[in-house]
Every structure is written in C-alpha cells, then in structure tokens.
Amino acid sequence: xxxxxxxxxxxxxxxxxxxxxxxxxxxxxxxxxxxxxxxxxxxxxxxxxxxxxxxxxxxxxxxxxxxxxxxxxxxxxxxxxxxxxxxxxxxxxxxxxxxxxxxxxxxxxxxxxxxxxxxxxxxxxxxxxxxxxxxxxxxxxxxxxxxxxxxxxxxxxxxxxxxxxxxxxxxxxxxxxxxxxxxxxxxxxxxxxxxxxxxxxxxxxxxxxxxxxxxxxxxxxxxxxxxxxxxxxxxxxxxxxxx
Amino acid sequence: xxxxxxxxxxxxxxxxxxxxxxxxxxxxxxxxxxxxxxxxxxxxxxxxxxxxxxxxxxxxxxxxxxxxxxxxxxxxxxxxxxxxxxxxxxxxxxxxxxxxxxxxxxxxxxxxxxxxxxxxxxxxxxxxxxxxxxxxxxxxxxxxxxxxxxxxxxxxxxxxxxxxxxxxxxxxxxxxxxxxxxxxxxxxxxxxxxxxxxxxxxxxxxxxxxxxxxxxxxxxxxxxxxxxxxxxxxxxxxxxxxx
Numbered sequence: 001x002x003x004x005x006x007x008x009x010x011x012x013x014x015x016x017x018x019x020x021x022x023x024x025x026x027x028x029x030x031x032x033x034x035x036x037x038x039x040x041x042x043x044x045x046x047x048x049x050x051x052x053x054x055x056x057x058x059x060x061x062x063x064x065x066x067x068x069x070x071x072x073x074x075x076x077x078x079x080x081x082x083x084x085x086x087x088x089x090x091x092x093x094x095x096x097x098x099x100x101x102x103x104x105x106x107x108x109x110x111x112x113x114x115x116x117x118x119x120x121x122x123x124x125x126x127x128x129x130x131x132x133x134x135x136x137x138x139x140x141x142x143x144x145x146x147x148x149x150x151x152x153x154x155x156x157x158x159x160x161x162x163x164x165x166x167x168x169x170x171x172x173x174x175x176x177x178x179x180x181x182x183x184x185x186x187x188x189x190x191x192x193x194x195x196x197x198x199x200x201x202x203x204x205x206x207x208x209x210x211x212x213x214x215x216x217x218x219x220x221x222x223x224x225x226x227x228x229x230x231x232x233x234x235x236x237x238x239x240x241x242x243x
Numbered sequence: 244x245x246x247x248x249x250x251x252x253x254x255x256x257x258x259x260x261x262x263x264x265x266x267x268x269x270x271x272x273x274x275x276x277x278x279x280x281x282x283x284x285x286x287x288x289x290x291x292x293x294x295x296x297x298x299x300x301x302x303x304x305x306x307x308x309x310x311x312x313x314x315x316x317x318x319x320x321x322x323x324x325x326x327x328x329x330x331x332x333x334x335x336x337x338x339x340x341x342x343x344x345x346x347x348x349x350x351x352x353x354x355x356x357x358x359x360x361x362x363x364x365x366x367x368x369x370x371x372x373x374x375x376x377x378x379x380x381x382x383x384x385x386x387x388x389x390x391x392x393x394x395x396x397x398x399x400x401x402x403x404x405x406x407x408x409x410x411x412x413x414x415x416x417x418x419x420x421x422x423x424x425x426x427x428x429x430x431x432x433x434x435x436x437x438x439x440x441x442x443x444x445x446x447x448x449x450x451x452x453x454x455x456x457x458x459x460x461x462x463x464x465x466x467x468x469x470x471x472x473x474x475x476x477x478x479x480x481x482x483x484x485x486x
Binding site: 007110137154155156158159162163172174175176179183184186187199200219222223226227228230231232233234235237238239241242243 | 287378391398399400401402404405406414415416418419421422426427429430462465466469470471473474475476477478480481484485486
C-alpha cells in the first residue's frame with residue numbers, strides 16, 4: 001500500500017508520501033514515491049505515485065528518459081509550456097506503459113492499477129494540482145476540493161476534511177498533512193516511514209522544501225506524541241459536552 | 244454501507260450504530276442496526292449488524308422466531324447459559340440463513356456478506372464482546388483488542404486506536420464512539436444519522452442506556468462542533484512543534 005497526499009493552497013503546494021511497498025504482507029520494501037524536477041525561477045514539479053510499482057517506475061523512467069535523450073517533437077517535463085501540459089505528458093506516459101505491460105498483467109490476473117499526483121507551478125501560470133488515473137485521464141483540484149489523496153486515503157481523510165481550505169496557511173497545511181500521515185501510519189501497517197515532504201511556495205518556481213523524515217525524526221516524533229496528548233485533552237473537554 | 248462500533252471496557256459495553264442502508268448510491272433507506280434483549284437482573288444482550296440487509300434481517304428474524312415460538316431443545320438468546328453460547332447461537336443462525344439464501348445470491352452474482360457484533364453480560368459471567376462472521380465463526384474481544392468495528396471502519400479507527408483501552412471510563416468511551424462516528428459520517432455518505440447508542444454497565448444486567456440520536460440532537464451537534472473547534476485549537480499547538 002501507499003499513502004500520498006497533496007494540497008493546493010493559495011500559498012503553494014504541499015506534498016507528502018510514505019515509502020513502504022509490499023508484494024503481500026510478507027514482502028515489504030522501501031521505495032521513494034515522490035519525484036521532483038525544477039528549473040529554478042521557471043518551474044517546479046512534484047510527482048507522487050501509488051499502485052503497481054513496476055508500472056509507476058516505468059512511467060517515471062519514461063518521463064526521465066525523454067528528458068535525458070530529448071527527441072524532436074517530444075515534449076518533456078522541462079519543456080512543457082504549462083502545468084496542464086505536464087499533466088497530459090504524465091497521462092500519456094501512463095498510457096504508453098499501460099499499453100506495454102497492462103495486457104500481460106491482465107493475463108496473469110495481476111492488477112496494473114496505478115495513479116499519479118502531479119503538482120507544481122510554471123512561470124506564467126498559477127500552482128496547479130492534478131490526479132492522473134491508470135487510464136491516463138486526469139482531474140484537477142479546485143478551491144472546492146483543494147486536495148488529492150492516493151493509496152490508503154481513508155484513515156487520514158477526516159483530519160484533512162476538517163481543516164484544509166485553499167486559505168489554510170502553508171505551515172498549518174504541512175502540520176495537517178503530517179498528522180493525516182501519522183493517523184494512517186498508526187492504522188495501516190502497509191504505510192510506513194520514512195516520509196518525503198515536498199513544498200512549492202507560490203511564485204518561488206523552485207522546490208522550496210524537500211525533506212526526508214526518518215523514523216527517528218525528533219520533530220515528527222514530538223508532533224505525533226503532541227497530537228496524541230492534545231487529542232486526549234480535547235476528549236476531556238468533549239466529555240462535558242455530551243449529556 | 245454501515246458503521247457499527249462496540250467497545251468492551253472494565254465498566255461495561257458501549258455499542259453505537261448508524262441507520263443508513265443503500266442498494267446503490269441512488270437507493271438509500273433507513274434501518275435500525277442495533278437490537279437488544281434483556282432479562283433485568285439476569286442478562287442484557289446487544290446485537291449490531293452490517294452487510295447484506297436481507298441476510299441480517301433474516302438472522303434477526305430467526306433469533307426472534309425461536310424466542311417467540313420456543314421449540315424443545317432449541318436454545319435462544321433468553322435461555323443461553325452464557326454469552327459464549329449466545330455468540331454460538333447467533334453464528335448458527337447466520338449459517339442457517341447463509342445456507343438458505345447464499346447459493347441463490349451467489350448464482351445472481353450478489354454478495355451475501357454480513358457480520359454481526361454480539362455484546363452483553365449474563366449473571367455469573369463477565370461482559371463479553373464477539374464479532375460473528377458470515378460463515379458463522381467468530382472472534383472475541385480481549386484486553387489487547389477491546390473493540391470491534393463492522394462496515395466502514397477506516398475513517399473512525401484512528402481516534403479509537405489513540406484512546407480506548409479496557410480501563411477507559413465508560414463515559415469517555417461513549418464520547419470516543421460518537422466522535423469516531425462523527426468522523427465517519429463526514430467522510431462517507433453511505434453512513435448516516437440517526438444513530439443508536441446502547442450501553443450495558445458491568446453487573447447491572449440490563450440495557451443501562453438505549454438512546455436514538457436524531458439528526459438535530461443538540462448534544463451530538465455540540466459534540467461535533469466542539470470537536471472541530473478543539474481540533475483546530477490543537478492544530479495551532481502542533482504548529483509550534485514542527486520545525
């Protein structure tokens with residue numbers, strides 16, 4: 001399993017992913033699921049992946065291959081003229097990989113399901129956030145629904161639903177993302193540390209922050225414990241409300 | 244969908260269920276999912292149901308039929324000599340109904356999945372809590388895992404995992420159950436008001452509290468709003484912890 005969460009705010013974009021992958025409960029590995037590209041001052045892009053690891057690695061590989069060995073007429077994450085085009089390029093790469101590997105996987109009764117979150121900003125445009133499906137089609141986040149989750153989304157959703165709007169300060173959104181992840185880590189063993197946190201602040205056109213949060217990170221540990229303590233204090237307040 | 248939650252505490256048993264059922268998103272109804280039986284001073288039993296409504300109604304109907312038209316040699320919820328026997332009787336009724344309806348449902352490609360929570364206390368025994376599966380087999384809650392959820396369990400699980408142990412005071416457990424339900428109601432439209440709350444206090448051998456919580460219940464509304472407010476205040480505290 002996987003849990004990736006991306007939020008689109010007026011102040012920028014917050015992306016958070018775990019690193020656990022598993023082929024069955026008895027075969028657990030660690031793979032990065034967040035990938036970034038930037039041309040400082042011009043564009044900053046984050047992709048996060050969930051689903052069949054061979055599929056998502058192939059999509060990332062194809063996107064990177066096209067950057068490193070540019071072909072005339074083939075647009076890349078670095079040459080795309082808008083974030084919308086970036087989403088289309090990622091969707092097209094998904095279709096290429098699904099076309100290559102999907103039928104053989106289906107024949108084996110294996111799933112090729114995968115999804116990718118695309119977030120970022122390019123000079124001339126605003127920050128944008130997309131959710132690319134296995135068929136290569138995609139939806140875009142709006143002020144009404146300013147966040148996307150892929151993978152194990154349920155445990156960490158209530159906390160986000162209660163707090164996040166496009167007006168939420170970026171710092172608070174980071175806290176909410178970490179607490180959403182903390183709830184998921186506690187309840188689903190197939191989501192695991194370390195975490196990758198990526199922040200792109202509006203109009204900075206760079207990866208403003210890229211931080212790997214290890215298992216023994218003292219800030220995350222303090223946050224996790226602080227949140228448990230705060231919830232317990234809040235419970236005591238709530239007891240007085242229920243008669 | 245459905246959300247039912249039962250907790251086994253030193254002070255007693257707390258059961259909470261929603262009332263929404265749906266056959267597809269466009270066919271939503273309201274059905275009670277909590278059922279109680281008591282012989283004051285001798286036994287108190289709560290059953291909560293999830294899954295195929297025809298299956299769970301048939302199980303409840305069969306259990307009630309055996310009470311109203313007692314047959315020699317057929318044990319009922321009222322004559323069972325222990326809560327363990329109650330769990331077996333419910334499991335047996337599940338098997339009878341699955342045997343009657345399961346094959347025809349399977350032939351139509353329909354699911355006969357269902358699960359039932361059994362909670363209660365009989366004189367001479369301690370309060371006990373069981374989770375009956377569609378095959379009629381069951382597991383029992385212990386001090387290590389003192390609660391069961393059936394139906395849409397994910398949204399409301401983190402809050403329970405953080406708070407509930409067998410030592411949790413019953414009043415606090417009720418609050419936690421209501422907040423767990425509140426989180427689920429917010430995130431899954433197929434779980435809906437009103438709610439049925441049932442409490443059996445240890446050694447009272449009666450349904451200590453049976454309360455239907457309607458959509459406009461002022462206490463539940465205050466709890467829901469108070470919790471949102473408390474979470475927001477807690478966030479502000481958390482912001483200071485993350486650097």
